[in-house]
Amino acid sequence: MANNRVSFYNLAWRWHFYAGLFVIPFMIMLSVTGGIYLFKPQLDNLLYSDLMSVQPGSQALSADQQLERLRQAYPHAAVSQYLPPTDVDRSAQFVATLDGRKQNVFVDPYSGKILGVQDAENNLQAISRSLHGTLLIGTLGDRLIELAAGWAIVLVVSGLYLWWPRGQAVRGVFWPRLASRGRLFWRDLHAVTGFWGSLLLLFMLLTGMTWTGYWGESFAAVWNRFPAAMWNEVPKSGLQARTLNSATDQTVAWAVENTPLPVSDPHAAHKGHVTQEDAPSASQVSLRQVVDTARERGVLPGYSITWPADATGVFTIAVFANDPRNDATLHIDQYSGRVLADIRWKDYGIVARSVEMGVVLHEGKFFGLANQLLMFGVCLLILLSAASGLVMWWKRRPQGSLGVPPLRHDLPLWKTAVMIMIGLGIVFPLVGMSLLAVWALDWLVLSRIGASKAIAR
Incomplete structure (x- = not known):
């Protein structure tokens, strides 16, 4: 049994070390960018008050009039989104492509004055969000973030096993021995911080994983379902609502990401009295009509209106609310103004509701x-x-080496931990595959190098 104890502790120790080695740079980045995004409202008000704040007037211009002022200032702008003012002292915002760049254009809703332009993909919050989700490198970055988050879960589980009290005093277990010095102080700080923060960290990791491109999409495909009857009378495209989200901006809530995007009927506005050749000239409903629909349907301020992507696309009204019970996603035929889909909190299943509540807590909004x-x-x-953890490793590393610190052999075999590790590998496939790879590398190479050095000595 002694050999088993040493063997399992050896494995847990190495897993914890390898996980930390891989995860720490990612966790530092996620903490910094997440901290910035947490305070988006305050930072935006501080940095962009000249763009976002206006002096309230007696009468606001309509959405169409605001749009016309933008087009007068930028005749070649391709407008893709409109965000109405959230309060009487707030500006309206359009998202438009200008000279090949996606820009946020801020408009005074009372005077129609263009307050300024901001690069939509190159500002503090957009960069922080994109780093947080994709490392600014797209799908590869998303997979690396997912892998790091999965390994962070392994780090928490293996860390709890290594921390688990084994008859020692509560000092150094539930609170650090602040009077201690050197490695013992850093060990207590690392272990106790990890213990008290473990549940919150697991919450952050699991709620963040729902947004990942591989595990998150797979999870949504299994658990995030709506009654098929909701789409029986709706003409559907081959796209999903998730295409409205990007690395730098979120338009629709997670709960509706895998719902189908409807299509508009170019014949609708003409009651069928046009030929297919005439379809591109079909009249599009005005922006004001879409705003009126949002108001009539009780959509709360803070929503966005996304333009149709093409001749068969739809207007999408979406609000990802601080309180997910106020979420709304509406798709509107661009020619007739008919509401093709209206998805609210009441339509979410229990898993979708749980995830949405977790996400707004994760983002500090609730x-x-x-x-x-x-x-x-x-x-x-x-x-x-x-x-x-880095300081503790540096103080305990083998002399003249950057390898795994020496082991203690005083821990009992905890079979439950093995089952938890196996379970994590099954639930998170990328983690499972990397666990197998690390285990094979450890067994075939690293452990044998360590044994050879020990024999040589």
Whole structure:
């Protein structure tokens, strides 16, 4: 049994070390970018108040009039989205392509004055969000983030096993021995921080995983379903609503990402009295009509209106609310103004509701500043745990080497931990495949190198 104890502890120790080695750079990046995104409202007000704040007037211009002012200033702009003012002292915002670049154009809704232009993909929040989700390198970055988040879960589980109390005093287990110095101080700081932050960290990791491109999409495909009857009378395209989201911006909520995008009928506005050749000239409903539909349907301020992507596309009204019970996603025929789909909280299943609630908590939106500060505290815990782990490793590393620190052999075999690791590998396939690869590398190469050195000595 002694050999088994040493063997399993050896494996847990190495897994924890390898996971930390891979995860720490990602977790530092995620904590910093996540902390920035947590305080998006405050930072936006601080950095862009000249673009976002206006002096309230007696009468606001209609959405069509605001759009006309933009087109007068930028005749060649390709407008793709409109965000109405969220309050009486807020500007309206259009997203448009100008000279090949996606730009946010801010308009005073009372005077129609263009307040300024902001690069939609090259500002603090857009860069932070894209780094947080894709490392600015698209699909590859998304997979690396997913792998790092999965390994972070392994790190938490293996860390709890290594921390698990085994008869020692509560000091150093539930709170650090602050009077200690050197490696012992850093060990306590790392272990105790990891323990108290483990549940919150697991919450952050699991809610973040739902947005990943591989596991998140697979999870949504299995659990995030709507009654098929909702789409019986709706002409559907081959696209899903997730195509409206991007690395730098979120338009629709996670719960509706895998729902079909409807198509518009070019004949609808002419009651069928046009030929297919005439279809491209069919009249599009005005932006004001779409805004009126949002108001009539009770969509709360904070929503966006996304333009049809082509002649068969639809207008999409979407609000990803701070309180997901106020979420709304409406698709509107661009020719007739008919509401083709109207998806709300009441239509979400239990899993979708749980995920949406988790996501807004993750993003610090649900209960205001207190939620932001709680999640920011988790970011600080992650940074502290990462820094203390690096210091502790540096102090315990083999002399003259950057390898795994020496083992202690005083831990009992915890078979449950093995089953948890296997379970994590099954639930998160990318983690499972990398676990097998690391185990094979450890067994075939690294452990044998260590044994050879021990024999040589």
